[in-house]
Amino acid sequence: MTISLSNLLKDNPTKRCLIETLTPKKRSVHIDLENSITDIFNLISNCLQINNEPVDIVFKTGKMKNTLSFPVYGKASRSHNSNTVLILLTLLKIINERATTNTTSTIRDVYYSNVPLFKTQRTVNYYVNIIRLNFPGMNSVIPAQKGLVYTSATMEIYHADGSKMMLMGGTSSLIPYLYETSTIACAVADFDKIIILEKEAVYSKLVQNKLMLNSLIITGKGYPDHLTRKFINKVSHLCSDIEIFVDADPDGICIALNYMKDCPMAQYKGITVAALINTKDEDNLMKLTPRDSTISRNLLVKLQRLTSHQKGLPGIKLALQRHLFFGVKGEMNSMLLR
Amino acid sequence: MSKVFIPVSNVGKAHDADIYSVKVLKGFTVTASGDGSLKFWSNKKIYQNDFKTLKDDVHVEFVDATGLHHVDCLTVNDMLGNDALTVNIISTVSFNGIIHFYQFVNENLSTLKKIKLLNPEEIKIHSFWSSLWVNGNNDQVVSDRLITSDIKGNTNIWKFELYKDETKTEIEPHLTYQGEISSNEPVVATCVDASAKRGLIATGFANGTVVVSQLSTLRPLYTFESNSSSTVNSVRSLKFSPLGNLLAVSNDFGSFGSITLYETEFGEKIGNLSIPTHSGQKLISGTTFAHNGWVFNLSFNSTGEFLATCGYDSKVRVWDIKLKERVSTLNLSANDIEIEDDIMLHDENGDSTKFPPIFDVKFINKGIINDTNEGLCCVCMDRSIRWFREAGGN
Numbered sequence: 203m204t205i206s207l208s209n210l211l212k213d214n215p216t217k218r219c220l221i222e223t224l225t226p227k228k229r230s231v232h233i234d235l236e237n238s239i240t241d242i243f244n245l246i247s248n249c250l251q252i253n254n255e256p257v258d259i260v261f262k263t264g265k266m267k268n269t270l271s272f273p274v275y276g277k278a279s280r281s282h283n284s285n286t287v288l289i290l291l292t293l294l295k296i297i298n299e300r301a302t303t304n305t306t307s308t309i310r311d312v313y314y315s316n317v318p319l320f321k322t323q324r325t326v327n328y329y330v331n332i333i334r335l336n337f338p339g340m341n342s343v344i345p346a347q348k349g350l351v352y353t354s355a356t357m358e359i360y361h362a363d364g365s366k367m368m369l370m371g372g373t374s375s376l377i378p379y380l381y382e383t384s385t386i387a388c389a390v391a392d393f394d395k396i397i398i399l400e401k402e403a404v405y406s407k408l409v410q411n412k413l414m415l416n417s418l419i420i421t422g423k424g425y426p427d428h429l430t431r432k433f434i435n436k437v438s439h440l441c442s443d444i445e446i447f448v449d450a451d452p453d454g455i456c457i458a459l460n461y462m463k464d465c466p467m468a469q470y471k472g473i474t475v476a477a478l479i480n481t482k483d484e485d486n487l488m489k490l491t492p493r494d495s496t497i498s499r500n501l502l503v504k505l506q507r508l509t510s511h512q513k514g515l516p517g518i519k520l521a522l523q524r525h526l527f528f529g530v531k532g533e534m535n536s537m538l539l540r
Numbered sequence: 541m542s543k544v545f546i547p548v549s550n551v552g553k554a555h556d557a558d559i560y561s562v563k564v565l566k567g568f569t570v571t572a573s574g575d576g577s578l579k580f581w582s583n584k585k586i587y588q589n590d591f592k593t594l595k596d597d598v599h600v601e602f603v604d605a606t607g608l609h610h611v612d613c614l615t616v617n618d619m620l621g622n623d624a625l626t627v628n629i630i631s632t633v634s635f636n637g638i639i640h641f642y643q644f645v646n647e648n649l650s651t652l653k654k655i656k657l658l659n660p661e662e663i664k665i666h667s668f669w670s671s672l673w674v675n676g677n678n679d680q681v682v683s684d685r686l687i688t689s690d691i692k693g694n695t696n697i698w699k700f701e702l703y704k705d706e707t708k709t710e711i712e713p714h715l716t717y718q719g720e721i722s723s724n725e726p727v728v729a730t731c732v733d734a735s736a737k738r739g740l741i742a743t744g745f746a747n748g749t750v751v752v753s754q755l756s757t758l759r760p761l762y763t764f765e766s767n768s769s770s771t772v773n774s775v776r777s778l779k780f781s782p783l784g785n786l787l788a789v790s791n792d793f794g795s796f797g798s799i800t801l802y803e804t805e806f807g808e809k810i811g812n813l814s815i816p817t818h819s820g821q822k823l824i825s826g827t828t829f830a831h832n833g834w835v836f837n838l839s840f841n842s843t844g845e846f847l848a849t850c851g852y853d854s855k856v857r858v859w860d861i862k863l864k865e866r867v868s869t870l871n872l873s874a875n876d877i878e879i880e881d882d883i884m885l886h887d888e889n890g891d892s893t894k895f896p897p898i899f900d901v902k903f904i905n906k907g908i909i910n911d912t913n914e915g916l917c918c919v920c921m922d923r924s925i926r927w928f929r930e931a932g933g934n
Binding site: 470471472474476477479480482483484487488489490492495498499502503505506516517519520521522523524526527528529530 | 556557558560574605606607609635636637667691692726727728730746747770771772774794795833834852887888889890891899921
């Protein structure tokens with residue numbers, strides 16, 4: 203039977219009927235735990251090759267669900283739609299391969315395996331996070347380790363599958379990969395202190411000169427990644443005295459807040475702007491930029507929404523207010539590297 | 541010649557966070573703090589040196605959880621009603637850049653209420669930093685004004701009207717926008733002051749410059765550049781003398797604080813206020829300093845003969861303006877507080893407040909905490925408020 207517009211109009215007198223008739227039959231494929239990745243590929247290929255119907259790929263993005271159609275049909279089409287499908291399926295394929303061979307790749311490696319497709323590393327990061335949302339516990343593609351840890355006593359990390367990792371005492375190493383179920387134990391009963399630092403330079407200085415005995419020193423090199431925060435959360439039972447040292451600027455305080463989110467007992471210890479002023483060395487001080495002021499203001503507003511179970515919050519608020527009132531900021535290096 | 545100031549009263553841990561600003565009214569000393577509240581301390585109790593019950597009687601008005609850093613008040617007399625009324629309009633700025641207004645009548649805090657002088661859209665477009673009321677001295681020619689500075693460097697001016705309309709029968713405070721003195725570059729306008737007598741307005745910036753403009757036309761007249769070679773050269777405070785013929789400016793000079801006097805007729809620099817130093821302590825370029833720390837605030841006495849300054853070095857200094865000499869220095873320590881439990885030696889982050897930096901100082905007119913003498917009030921980083929009066933007199 204041939205379809206012509208006049209025939210269609212005859213059969214479908216209203217606009218709604220016409221749209222309904224013209225919309226192709228489609229199938230929905232849900233990316234979630236119920237379907238394994240192999241199933242997802244089978245469903246999609248069956249749909250496209252055998253049934254000749256478009257697919258709706260449904261997945262969670264946060265609280266909302268998103269639907270991508272392939273091939274694109276209907277009014278909701280967007281130009282980058284098919285590209286997004288491609289990225290998503292490519293990533294799923296990579297994750298499936300890694301999972302079957304039980305290996306892991308970093309986001310960076312994945313990005314460089316197909317730069318023209320992903321264009322930026324951020325894209326990979328974004329979609330890997332989305333896939334992790336739909337497949338919690340997916341560990342095949344992970345961010346490269348960023349944080350560093352120095353321990354004065356040997357620590358052992360036990361994973362759920364029975365494997366074990368050691369962090370040798372007196373050495374500095376990258377923060378090891380951890381799973382939700384991993385546990386960390388330490389030979390000595392207690393550390394005196396757990397020190398969290400913003401700056402790697404300060405970390406190196408402390409580690410090289412062996413300035414801190416019987417302690418655990420951690421740096422997330424600026425804003426901490428997931429792994430560093432998870433690690434701190436898992437070692438927090440080893441010591442009750444957890445101290446955070448960051449720059450005396452709004453970003454530093456934002457970083458401190460980031461750490462405190464996963465580890466509420468951690469205490470903000472500065473470097474405070476008052477301590478910098480007391481050095482009487484004007485080279486340690488810089489003026490607050492308009493951007494800094496805005497960050498401080500926004501953080502102060504945000505603090506009001508945080509629950510008050512974090513006992514360190516008054517100190518954080520005080521630090522932010524003093525930044526704004528004094529109009530200056532400074533870096534921790536100048537204080538701690540002496 | 542020296543002046544001696546003796547303590548009248550003090551209160552420690554007056555707020556739960558730093559106290560950034562103080563304003564002395566006829567009946568109350570008002571403080572604004574990072575804990576987000578205004579507190580009204582009874583001057584009568586201070587007069588009677590009743591420091592033990594000072595905290596019991598304080599009136600607390602919670603304003604904004606992000607904290608407050610500036611407070612000022614305009615007092616206007618309503619001569620036309622049957623009863624002579626004094627209307628007080630308080631403005632206070634919170635750390636999120638919002639300005640809040642309160643009103644109370646006579647010395648009766650039970651009439652204290654929040655009022656809306658600016659609509660939310662107007663408040664939203666500015667990110668306020670400081671606010672100031674200029675009293676036209678009930679002169680019919682010069683109206684009262686509200687002046688604000690914001691973090692982008694703009695100065696905004698509103699005219700204040702107490703009455704609803706020309707008939708002056710109904711009290712309904714309101715503001716009409718006069719205009720803006722805009723800044724060429726986005727730099728925080730840290731402080732403003734104005735002189736109704738001379739018709740001048742001065743704005744100080746975080747980059748060390750001061751712009752003096754005409755109050756009626758808002759046209760800039762003079763620009764004073766900072767003489768500091770340091771990158772830390774923010775203007776912390778500026779004040780016109782009561783007659784408006786002088787402008788005192790406090791600048792950061794690295795970690796020191798310098799105070800410069802300008803005359804306002806031709807915009808000439810008159811000189812610096814400085815303490816005698818050994819040659820070894822003299823700064824590069826020969827400039828001398830007034831405080832061994834930033835000078836946070838200045839206050840002229842009512843006659844304009846004396847200027848009180850306060851600094852990060854936990855000192856209040858009083859200067860003779862004519863001689864440009866220091867006539868008094870008050871060295872403050874956290875241990876001065878009368879009630880021992882209220883002494884605060886460390887803040888939440890472990891920084892010492894034993895020698896507390898002083899954030900604000902105000903001269904107090906005669907008759908408020910002492911009949912015959914003037915006084916001083918200052919707020920410090922150890923969260924204390926201290927009142928002093930001049931010694932001697934008849």
